[in-house]
Structure formats: structure tokens, C-alpha cells
Amino acid sequence: MLEAPGCALAPKQRADAMTAHTLQLIARPVGLPKDSDFALIEAAPREPAAGEITVAVSHLSLDPAMRVWMSDAKSYWPPVVLGEVMRAQGIGRVIASAVPSIPVGALVNGMVGAQSHYIGPAAGFSVLDLDLLKASGVPSPTWTLHALGATGMTAWFGLHDIGRIKPGETVLVSAAAGAVGSIAAQLAKQHGCRVIGVAGGAGKCAWLMDELKVDGAVDYRAGSIGAQISALAPKGIDVYFDNVGGEILDAALARLRRHARIVLCGGISQYNNTERAPGPSNYLAMISARATMQGFVVIDYFDRYKEFALAMGALIAQGKIVAREDIVDGLENFPAALRRLYQSQNLGKQLLKL
Numbered sequence: 001m002l003e004a005p006g007c008a009l010a011p012k013q014r015a016d017a018m019t020a021h022t023l024q025l026i027a028r029p030v031g032l033p034k035d036s037d038f039a040l041i042e043a044a045p046r047e048p049a050a051g052e053i054t055v056a057v058s059h060l061s062l063d064p065a066m067r068v069w070m071s072d073a074k075s076y077w078p079p080v081v082l083g084e085v086m087r088a089q090g091i092g093r094v095i096a097s098a099v100p101s102i103p104v105g106a107l108v109n110g111m112v113g114a115q116s117h118y119i120g121p122a123a124g125f126s127v128l129d130l131d132l133l134k135a136s137g138v139p140s141p142t143w144t145l146h147a148l149g150a151t152g153m154t155a156w157f158g159l160h161d162i163g164r165i166k167p168g169e170t171v172l173v174s175a176a177a178g179a180v181g182s183i184a185a186q187l188a189k190q191h192g193c194r195v196i197g198v199a200g201g202a203g204k205c206a207w208l209m210d211e212l213k214v215d216g217a218v219d220y221r222a223g224s225i226g227a228q229i230s231a232l233a234p235k236g237i238d239v240y241f242d243n244v245g246g247e248i249l250d251a252a253l254a255r256l257r258r259h260a261r262i263v264l265c266g267g268i269s270q271y272n273n274t275e276r277a278p279g280p281s282n283y284l285a286m287i288s289a290r291a292t293m294q295g296f297v298v299i300d301y302f303d304r305y306k307e308f309a310l311a312m313g314a315l316i317a318q319g320k321i322v323a324r325e326d327i328v329d330g331l332e333n334f335p336a337a338l339r340r341l342y343q344s345q346n347l348g349k350q351l352l353k354l
């Protein structure tokens with residue numbers, strides 16, 4: 001049964017009766033983010049002004065890109081300002097509203113920030129339609145933070161619009177046991193592709209084979225990555241969905257078929273580097289392969305959510321998509337939960353429950 005996720009506050013509780021906590025970014029991390037890069041502070045509640053809502057946040061999405069937002073590197077979004085709440089997408093229940101179209105009690109999804117209560121503009125927030133979610137068989141509204149949300153959209157548009165996958169093609173997906181990768185691997189399978197997933201460790205590779213039903217799994221911690229890819233795809237790769245960069249990208253570059261496409265989704269192996277990473281040494285292989293490599297950012301596809309949700313909702317309703325949630329409890333554990341992504345500890349989507 002579809003149930004609303006637990007919220008820290010009951011729907012009718014007012015702003016003046018609540019204790020709110022905010023996690024501020026107070027230092028730009030060097031290497032892996034540390035607890036001391038953040039400060040957990042008690043925030044002063046206020047009533048929402050016109051056009052604003054108050055949301056009791058129940059779950060946050062933990063995303064590798066957070067490490068990029070924490071730095072002052074040029075990116076598709078400006079850096080999080082020091083002393084301000086850490087940027088994060090999440091879901092929660094509206095407990096006060098000055099927006100006629102968003103009633104108190106509604107469940108919403110938006111950029112709530114790493115805090116127990118979001119108080120601010122309703123612009124950019126979507127009200128979750130629980131009946132619609134139920135019709136697609138989604139077990140929890142938290143799925144709008146992964147399979148049926150930006151994670152799923154990243155996999156969907158990355159494969160179809162950037163990778164232009166075709167049935168019968170061989171698709172290699174890195175970080176395949178993670179949030180985006182696990183969905184990308186399954187969507188490529190559903191499309192009739194031959195899918196090889198890359199993950200760290202025998203346990204994750206077994207999960208790829210047994211649960212996601214990929215055609216082959218490469219354990220990048222167990223011997224030569226290139227030799228393992230060659231054994232599973234002797235004729236080469238048509239599409240590489242790259243979530244990792246580094247060594248795995250280099251191994252894929254050396255095994256491209258003619259007119260191969262590289263979908264540059266992310267490069268998590270590089271996000272905590274303290275020095276500029278060397279470029280991929282095998283990039284010249286793209287010339288003879290007549291290959292293309294294209295980056296993309298999912299936010300550019302948000303206006304196509306309906307198209308995605310219809311197709312993805314149907315696959316989920318037919319039981320064709322496995323999605324796993326990896327949940328850590330407590331706002332104070334945000335830094336530790338974030339580190340799990342870079343330390344390969346998560347399986348499926350990393351969430352934080354408040």
C-alpha cells in the first residue's frame with residue numbers, strides 16, 4: 001500500500017510551535033567532505049509570506065554532485081554560499097501555506113535544502129499526486145526522488161536522447177549498482193540492448209546479474225577492467241553510459257565500436273580530487289571509431305517530465321524496474337550519508353530520512 005512517508009511534524013502543526021534545524025555549509029571541503037565542513041544549527045521558524053510554503057521535510061536525496069556544489073568550481077549551478085543551508089532535493093508535507101493551490105497536508109517534492117523545515121517560495125515545487133503514484137504501483141512517494149524522479153530522468157534522457165540506444169546494441173554502464181546506473185542498466189535491457197554493468201565488488205556484481213538481470217558484470221576492483229570488458233563484449237561497445245570517469249572511461253574508450261556514443265553523465269571518481277585529474281589517455285580511439293562523447297545535465301529535461309513519467313510509470317507498473325533505497329537516518333548524519341557515495345557504500349539510491 002502507498003503510504004505517505006513519516007514526517008517530523010503532523011500536518012496541522014504551525015510554524016510557531018516547531019523546532020527547526022538547518023545544516024549549513026561552513027567550509028569548502030578539501031578531498032572527501034568532513035563533518036566539520038557543516039554546522040547543524042537551530043533555526044528560527046516564521047510564518048510563510050505570500051507565495052511561500054512551510055514543508056516538514058521527510059526525506060532528502062543524496063547526490064554525488066553535492067560535492068561539486070560545495071566547491072567553488074564552475075558548474076551548471078552556482079556554488080552553495082558558505083553559511084547557507086546545504087542545497088538538497090527532498091520531499092515532505094506542507095504544514096503551512098500562503099499559496100492557494102498548495103493546501104496544508106499536501107506532499108511536495110522540491111529543493112528543500114538540508115533542513116528539517118523549508119520555509120520559502122513554492123516556485124519549483126511539485127505537489128505529489130498520490131493516486132497517480134499508486135496507479136503506477138510505486139511503493140512509496142520516495143520513488144519520486146529516484147526511479148520516478150531526476151535519477152530516472154537522467155538515465156532515461158541520457159540513454160535515449162544522448163546515447164540514442166537501439167535494440168541489439170551493446171551498452172556499458174558504470175556505477176551500475178548505484179541510483180542512476182541501476183535504472184540505466186534496466187532501461188537499456190528493456191529497450192532490447194545487451195547490457196554490461198560495472199560495479200565495485202563481487203556482492204554488487206551479483207546483484208547486477210541476479211536482480212537487474214544484466215548480461216554481464218565487470219568488477220572494477222578485481223583485475224583488469226579492460227580485459228573483463230573485452231571478454232564480455234568481444235566486438236566492442238556501442239554506447240558507454242559513464243557515471244565514473246577515470247580508469248573505467250579509459251578502458252571503455254579503447255573498446256568502442258564504429259559510431260559509438262559516450263554519454264557523459266558524471267565522473268564520481270574525480271569529484272574529491274585535490275589536483276586536476278589527467279585526461280583520458282585513450283581518447284584518440286574516438287577518431288577511428290567515429291565516436292561521439294556528449295555531456296548533459298538532467299535539469300535541461302525537466303520540462304519533459306510528463307513524457308518520462310508516463311513511460312517510466314508504465315514500466316514500474318508492469319514490475320519491470322527494480323529500485324533499491326539505501327536509507328540513513330537523521331539530519332546530523334548528512335555528511336556521513338554523503339560520504340557513502342564516494343566510498344562506494346551505497347547500493348541503489350542513497351536517501352536521508354529526517
Ligand SMILES: NC(=O)c1ccc[n+]([C@@H]2O[C@H](COP(=O)([O-])OP(=O)(O)OC[C@H]3O[C@@H](n4cnc5c(N)ncnc54)[C@H](OP(=O)(O)O)[C@@H]3O)[C@@H](O)[C@H]2O)c1
Pocket residue numbers: 062063064065150151154175176177178179180181198199200201204243244264265266267268269270296297298299340341342343344345346347348349350
Ligand atoms: N548529468 C546529470 O544530469 C546527472 C544527474 C544525476 C547524477 N549524475 C551523475 O551520475 C553519477 C551517479 O550518480 P548517482 O546519484 O546514481 O550515485 P550512485 O551511483 O548511487 O553512487 C555513487 C556510486 O559511484 C561509485 N563510485 C564512487 N567512487 C568511485 C570510483 N572512484 N570509481 C568507480 N566507482 C565509484 C560507487 O559504486 P561502486 O561500488 O560500483 O564503486 C558508488 O556507489 C554521478 O557521477 C553523478 O554526478 C549526473
